[in-house]
Amino acid sequence: MATIRTKILSHFNGEMLTGVAFKDHARRKRIIAELSGIEEITINEIAESLNISVPKATELLNELADEGFVCDKGKRSEGPGRKATFYGLATDSCYFIGLEIKKYKLNIGLMGFDKTMIKASYEIPFFFEEAKTALQEIVNQVRQFIQMTGVPAEKIVGMGVSISGRINVRTGEILTIYHFSDAPVKQTLEQEFGMPVYLDNDSRTMAYGEYHFGKYAAHSEVLVLNLDYGMALGMFVNGKPVFGTSGYAGELGHIPLFDNEKICFCGKKGCMETEASGRALIEWIEAEMKAGSNSVLARVLERKKLIEIEDVVEAIQKGDNLAIQGIGNIASKIGRGLAVTINLLNPQLIILSGTLSQVGESLLLPVKTSLIQHSLTLVNSDTKVVLSDMFEKAGLQGACLLVRDKIVGLV
Numbered sequence: 001m002a003t004i005r006t007k008i009l010s011h012f013n014g015e016m017l018t019g020v021a022f023k024d025h026a027r028r029k030r031i032i033a034e035l036s037g038i039e040e041i042t043i044n045e046i047a048e049s050l051n052i053s054v055p056k057a058t059e060l061l062n063e064l065a066d067e068g069f070v071c072d073k074g075k076r077s078e079g080p081g082r083k084a085t086f087y088g089l090a091t092d093s094c095y096f097i098g099l100e101i102k103k104y105k106l107n108i109g110l111m112g113f114d115k116t117m118i119k120a121s122y123e124i125p126f127f128f129e130e131a132k133t134a135l136q137e138i139v140n141q142v143r144q145f146i147q148m149t150g151v152p153a154e155k156i157v158g159m160g161v162s163i164s165g166r167i168n169v170r171t172g173e174i175l176t177i178y179h180f181s182d183a184p185v186k187q188t189l190e191q192e193f194g195m196p197v198y199l200d201n202d203s204r205t206m207a208y209g210e211y212h213f214g215k216y217a218a219h220s221e222v223l224v225l226n227l228d229y230g231m232a233l234g235m236f237v238n239g240k241p242v243f244g245t246s247g248y249a250g251e252l253g254h255i256p257l258f259d260n261e262k263i264c265f266c267g268k269k270g271c272m273e274t275e276a277s278g279r280a281l282i283e284w285i286e287a288e289m290k291a292g293s294n295s296v297l298a299r300v301l302e303r304k305k306l307i308e309i310e311d312v313v314e315a316i317q318k319g320d321n322l323a324i325q326g327i328g329n330i331a332s333k334i335g336r337g338l339a340v341t342i343n344l345l346n347p348q349l350i351i352l353s354g355t356l357s358q359v360g361e362s363l364l365l366p367v368k369t370s371l372i373q374h375s376l377t378l379v380n381s382d383t384k385v386v387l388s389d390m391f392e393k394a395g396l397q398g399a400c401l402l403v404r405d406k407i408v409g410l411v
Contacts, residue, residue, distance in 0.1 A: 003154055004152070004154040004155060005154045005155070005156070005157050005194070005195060008093070008094045008155070008157050009157055009196070009407065011067055011069070012029075012407055012408050012409060014026070014029075014409070024060060024063075027050055027052065027060055028060055028063065028064055029408065029409050029410065030049075030050055031046055031050070031060060031061065031064060031070070032064070032069065032089065032408055032410070033410050034046065034049055035070070035087070035088055035089045035114075036089070036115065036405075036410065039088055039089075039114075040073050040086040040087065040088045041086065041087055041088070042084040042085065042086055042087070043057050043058050043061060043084075043085070043087075044057075044084065046060070046061060061087060065087075067093075068090055068093040069089065069090055069093045069113060070087050070088070070089060070090060071087070071088060071089075071090040072085060072086075072087060073085075073086040073087060073088045074086060088114065089113050089114035089115075090112075090113055090114060091112035091113060091114045091116045091118075092112060092113070092155075093112075093113045094112075094113050094155050094156070094157045095110055095111065095112055095113070095118065095151055095155055095156045095157070096110070096111045096113075096156065096157065096158050096159070096160065096400050096401075096403050096404045096407075097109070097110055097142065097145075097146070097156055097158070097159040097160070097193075097195075097400070097403075098110075098111065098159075098160050098162070098205075098396045098397065098398075098399035098400030098401075098403070099138070099142060099159060099160070099161045099162065099399060100161075100162040100163075100202070100205070100395045100396045100399055101126070101128060101138065101161065101162065101163040101164075102126075102128065102164075102202075102228075103128045103164075103229060104125070104126065104127060104128065104308065105122075105123045105124055105125060105126050106124040106126045106138065106141055107120070107121065107122045107123070107124070107392065107395070107396045108120070108121050108124065108141065108142060108145045108396075109121070109396045109397065109399075109400055110145075110146075110149050110151060110156070110400070111397070111400035111401065111404065113404070115212070115213075115401060115404075117397060117400070118149060118151065119145075119148070119149050120393075120396060121145055121148075122392055122396075124141055126138070126141070128177070130177055130178065134178075135178060135185065135188060138189075139188070139189070139192050142159075142189075142193070143192075143193075156193075156195060157195055157196070157407065158195055158196045158197070158198065158403040158404065158406070158407045159189060159193060159195055159196070159197045159198070159403060160197075160198050160200070160205065160398075160399035160400055160401075160402050160403030160404075160406075161185070161186075161189070161197060161198070161199045161200070161399065162200060162201070162202045162205035162206070162395050162396070162398065162399040163177075163185075163199065163201065163202060164176075164201065164202045164228070164229075164230060165177055165201060166201070166247075166248055166251075167199050167200055167201045167247055168246045168247055168248075169198075169199070169200055169243055169246065169247030170246055170247065172184070172185075172186035172187075172197070172198070172199045173186075174199065185199065186199055196403070196406075196407060197403075198402065198403040198406050198407075200247065200399070200402060201232065201247070201250075202226060202228075202232075202395055203224070203226035203232035203233060203234045203250055204234040204241060204243070204247075204250065204398075204402075205234075205394075205395050205398035205399045205402055206224060206226050206234055206353055206354065206394045206395040206398055207222070207223075207224035207226075207233075207234020207235065207236065207241065207351075207353075207394075207398065208234065208241060208398035208399075208401060208402045209390060209393065209394035209395060209396070209397040209398030209399075209401070210222075210224045210234075210351050210353055210388060210390060210394045210398070211224070211234075211236050211241075212397075212398070212401055213390065213393070213394070213397050213398075213401075214351070214388065214389055214390050214394065215389050216349055216351060216386060219236075219348045219349045220236065220237075220238055220239040220348070221236065221237060221238070221345070221346070221347040221348045221349070222235070222236040222347060222348065222349045222350075222351065223235055223236075223338075223341060223342075223345070223347045223349070223350045223351070224236075224350075224351045224353050224388075224394075225252070225334070225338070225350060225351070225352050225353060225354070226353055226354040227277070227278065227334070227352060227353070227354035227355065227356035227357055227363075228277075228278050228309060228354045228355045228356065229277065229278045229279045229309055230253050230265070230273055230277050230278070230279065231252060231253040231272070231273055231276065231277045231278075231334070231354075232250050232251055232252055232253050233250035233251075233252045233341065234250055235249065235250055235345070237345070240411075241411060252272060252337055252338075252341060253271060253272050253273035253276075253277060254266050254268065254271045254272070254273060255271065255272050255337060255340065256268065256269075256270040256271060256272075257270065257271070257272040257275075257276075257333075257336065257337055257340075258270045258271075258272065258274060258275050258333075260274060260275065262274035262275070272333070272337045275330065275333050276330045276333035276334045276336075276337060277330070278309040278312070278354075278355065278356055280330060281309075281312060281326050281327065281329075281330050281356075282307050282309065282312060284326050284329065284330075285297055285307065285312065285322060285323060285326050286301070286307065288322055288326075289301070289322070293322050294321075294322065295315065295320055295321075295322035295323060296315050296318065296320050296323075297311060297312065297315050297320065297322070297323065300315075309355050309356065310355065312326075312327075312356075313355060313356065313358050313359055316359040316362055317358075317359065324362055327356070327359055327362050327363055327366075328362065328366050331362075331363050331364075331365075331366035331367045331370070332366050332367075332369070332370040333370070334363075334367050334370070335366065335367040335368065335369065335370025335371040335373070335374065336370050336371075336373075336374045338350060338367065338370075338371050338375075338385075339370070339371050339373075339374035339375035339380075340374075342371070342375050342379050342380060342383050343375055343376055343379055346379055346382060346383075347382075347383055348382065348383065348384065349383065349384050349385075349386065350383060350384070350385045350386070351386055351387075351388050352364060352367065352385065352386070352387050352388060353388035353390070353391075353394055354388075357387050357388045357391070358391060360387060363387075364385065364386075364387055367385060368385050371383075371385065
């Protein structure tokens with residue numbers, strides 16, 4: 001007997017359909033896509049957008065309503081004459097879990113079908129390490145979160161996982177951590193929760209969140225730079241996310257930009273990430289303090305035995321001279337790397353996101369200056385560089401929405 005989850009998922013699977021049934025299935029997906037972008041629509045607008053008759057649009061919309069995916073949002077006047085009925089996606093037809101795995105914490109969220117965030121838990125203590133116990137802790141935390149939401153587990157139909165490193169989006173394989181031959185992350189989570197799991201790297205899920213939920217969503221050519229311990233790009237071209245052949249697109253941090261002898265985490269020398277990332281900033285600050293420079297971070301290091309990226313952000317926000325000098329140094333190098341990117345892609349917009357973006361103008365101004373210095377004037381005059389307005393929310397909301405769109409077939 002089919003479960004509630006199986007029945008819901010079957011509505012999105014059109015692989016076995018042919019002829020008129022396949023065409024109608026594609027049209028229903030287009031209606032969902034339209035409603036994902038504009039939230040409410042009339043039957044006449046659907047007919048015009050899909051280039052179909054009003055009776056056909058009515059039939060398709062009624063099918064989606066009967067399945068629970070679309071609901072009546074009420075009647076309103078569009079002008080002279082009768083009031084039109086507006087339709088929108090139903091929040092509670094099904095739900096999607098988002099899981100963001102970070103170095104020292106987990107973020108978990110639940111999204112409704114209409115992109116409404118139902119609940120989110122941020123900064124759940126966690127240590128990102130190569131151990132089965134860490135993976136089991138993830139399972140336990142997600143299970144506790146689902147229970148806490150009060151939503152029937154059978155109506156949660158997919159999980160999106162955001163994690164740093166190289167992810168093969170076709171296979172779900174993580175190439176940089178959790179190499180358990182008998183317990184890969186995707187299969188483990190699918191077995192534990194009985195739902196499809198989609199993995200992607202943190203930069204792309206962050207970009208997906210910024211693009212669909214941030215205040216700059218009107219642009220079609222967008223680069224989102226994730227600045228954390230490492231750095232990478234999430235890219236939108238013609239309004240579509242760029243994955244690359246296997247999902248490795250956007251590895252800006254591993255462009256060999258510097259002629260140095262620093263070994264990157266990837267094993268190569270001279271990567272941009274070795275001098276223009278949160279990890280590089282912390283290393284520089286620690287070296288300067290060891291050489292005698294003063295900073296409030298000396299007390300942090302003495303107390304915790306390590307400096308985390310959030311500590312550096314707080315120091316900059318409090319006006320610590322050494323930390324401000326450090327962010328200026330790496331921001332100039334970030335601008336140099338971005339100059340290469342905009343000369344290639346000519347984007348409308350670059351969004352500086354991730355933990356380091358919270359320092360604001362201390363990052364933005366030197367990035368802009370360096371970008372202008374190292375890129376073609378005709379190109380950089382087309383590109384606006386801005387700070388994220390979403391911070392912690394972008395990656396989690398992006399993970400939720402990306403798995404929804406993967407399951408529905410919108411991306």
